[in-house]
């Protein structure tokens with residue numbers, strides 16, 4: 444692959460979330476997840492044990508531009524773990540331009556895409572390798588890792604979408620929790636959720 448094709452978006456994507464041709468990326472560490480998990484004590488215990496710089500998930504992306512017609516193509520790699528009854532998960536967000544949709548395609552692992560509308564509908568879509576979920580615009584979304592190996596997804600969304608994280612924290616968390624169960628995982632209502640206020 445030469446430099447020109449990479450610039451134009453020729454990407455090599457690994458099942459480990461690696462992306463040859465990426466233009467940006469970030470790492471979400473444990474210290475930045477304060478208030479995300481409902482069991483604050485379990486979170487603080489892990490913070491003490493693992494330290495604030497321990498990795499929770501990493502994101503890598505290719506962005507050709509920032510205008511509405513451009514796409515962001517990237518990968519998310521969410522490490523396994525649990526915090527009390529809850530599984531490891533991403534912060535979750537609504538797109539800042541809320542009508543922007545997104546595609547997630549599972550490359551490896553086993554996870555759940557939690558989807559919630561502002562009006563109160565919710566879905567939990569289970570994903571294993573080869574499965575995908577189309578997240579429509581106006582839906583809050585979050586990845587949850589329900590297995591003991593990394594949950595890796597390929598995602599694609601409009602470059603101008605942005606992320607609104609505060610909506611979830613203002614609402615006391617998402618309406619649904621993904622927790623351990625004899626069958627592996629299940630969803631339960633979050634008693635702290637107060638409803639989404641745009």
Ligand SMILES: [Fe+2]
Pocket residue numbers: 536538545584600
């Ligand atoms: Fe998104």
